[in-house]
Amino acid sequence: MTAVVDFVPGTAGRAVPTGLLIDGEWRGAADGRTFDVENPATGETIAVVADGGTADADAAIAAAAAAQSSWGRTAPRERGEILRRTFELVMERQDWLAEIMTTEMGKPFAEAKGEVAYAAEYLRWFSEEAVRIDGDAGISTDGRNRVVVTREPIGPCVLVTPWNFPLAMGARKIAPAVAAGCTMVLKPPQQTPLTSLALATILAEAGLPDGVLNIVTTSSAGTVVGRWMSNKNARKVSFTGSTEVGKILLRQAADNVMKASMELGGNAPFIVCADADLDTAVEGAIAAKMRNMGEACTAANRLYVHRSVMEEFSKRLAARMADLRVGNGMESETQVGPLIDDAGRSKVQQLVDDALSRGATAVTGGTMPEGPGYFYPPTVLTNVPADAKLMNEEIFGPVAPVIPFDDEDEMIEVANDTDWGLVGYVFTQDIDRAFDLSERLEVGMVGVNTGIVANPAAPFGGVKQSGLGREGGKVGIDDFLEFKYLTFPRRRGA
Ligand code: NAP
Secondary structure: OOOEEOOOOOOOOOOEEOOEEEOOEEEOOOOOOEEEEEOOOOOOEEEEEEOOOHHHHHHHHHHHHHHHHHHHOOOHHHHHHHHHHHHHHHHHOHHHHHHHHHHHHOOOHHHHHHHHHHHHHHHHHHHHHHHHOOOEEEEOOOOOEEEEEEEEEOOOEEEEOOOOOOOHHHHHHHHHHHHHOOOEEEEOOOOOHHHHHHHHHHHHHOOOOOOOEEEOOOOOHHHHHHHHHOOOOOOEEEEEOOHHHHHHHHHHHHHHOOEEEEEOOOOEEEEEOOOOOHHHHHHHHHHHHHHHHHOOOOOEEEEEEEHHHHHHHHHHHHHHHHHOOEOOOOOOOOOEOOOOOHHHHHHHHHHHHHHHHOOOEEEEOOOOOOOOOOOOOOEEEEOOOOOOHHHOOOOOOOEEEEEEEOOHHHHHHHHHOOOEEOEEEEEOOOHHHHHHHHHHOOOOEEEEOOOOOOOOOOOEOOEEOOEEOOEOOOOOOHHHEEEEEEEEEOOOOO
16 A cells, blocks of 8 residues: 655645655555544644554565665675765755755754755765775785675664754764665654655655665554564664663663664753853753754753853853744744644643742743743743752753853863763853863863854764764764675785
């Protein structure tokens, strides 16, 4: 059964499939079940998508396993060209993909277009990396053997992605897997499956062979992904999402001895030193806090500001935040869209209420508006005590807690006093201080005088409970490759 829906009449009128993609065929779920996809700006159902189960999961991984051998032997240039064509088609259809994303996820259309361009850059980057997979050659220590090291695709990969960056998180995994010659089973997020399905149509159009990318949308993530994680053909899992689910997958990966890459949660410190340029710091805070309505693993979660500039910084930040226009992401003036759902918004309100009850002050925002839609106002909190829950939890919303500091050493200790370590931000005009603080922060990435770190040319990822492995950059392909070593006796050995 092929299930499609004309989902975006506003742009090209191009149809988005709503089925499962297995071995190049769009199908309904084996048991005919479906689930609804909702627009968080209106609460309306926008599509009905196939709800895959165990039988579909099995069919998908069987297709990936069957396609691996021939796909793994395709010429690197051919794989690179498929990615290059995908990059071009994605950019040609930037508006189409952005509208799908805004409608199922809520982010403002301009931001969604930015995400399309960002995701496309991963496709382009890995189109270039596909032909640069190298090896090594040498002589054994005793001189008797030749040593030849090659790199091969690791094999069928399980990819699991979150709803907050529906296109980029998928592209960041699919692109290196294609470049390396791996086949895949992908489980997109339940709340934003349409973007992944739309991307799959483009990959097929660009020439990706049947069975290389298989997609199972589902409302039973644990069942479908669990099935894959216990399948002996699955050789690697690449997951982006919460630390809690990441730990479940790591346990399952251990049982199947699978390689695992984990892009997990964050609790980013954002540090404004006494000598920072305050205009730069405020704009950096807006970028680091408000990108994606604060629903980003890289979102500034705790803003540590030197006491000497605390009042001025908070005043300027609150003015900028209060000025941001909240609304439906498809309206051109909108700068802040809705949060993903009612549960996400209620969690933000609970964290704000908890901070207020412990003595924090809301300089702007802090109160949930009436529906429809899951909107939350940009909020700045000052006088936030160290024991407020939001100091140790991902807020995942447009709330900026500002905390003063006097002593750099104490501040760094507090900033590092968390299980997470994805990213940190440092604002200072002193290069030596910038390096010193960056080196002392226990994180995988540091933004110095900037609120945005993500970049396809750079290795994205965290330390501690923020993850394992890196996506993007020169090392991004490594997780999808396995070494093989060949040895040959030398005719004239030592
Ligand atoms: P999540 O609840 O962990 O879900 C992520 C994905 O895992 C979804 O596809 C989800 O499916 C699936 N899933 C849920 N339970 C599962 C299970 N038992 N077994 C297998 N898969 C399961 O996270 P989220 O709420 O979507 O995303 C927000 C989190 O992602 C935040 O913590 C954020 O920091 C993190 N994130 C990290 C990065 C990074 O690069 N480090 C980037 C973006 C987001 P359903 O949709 O069906 O629940």
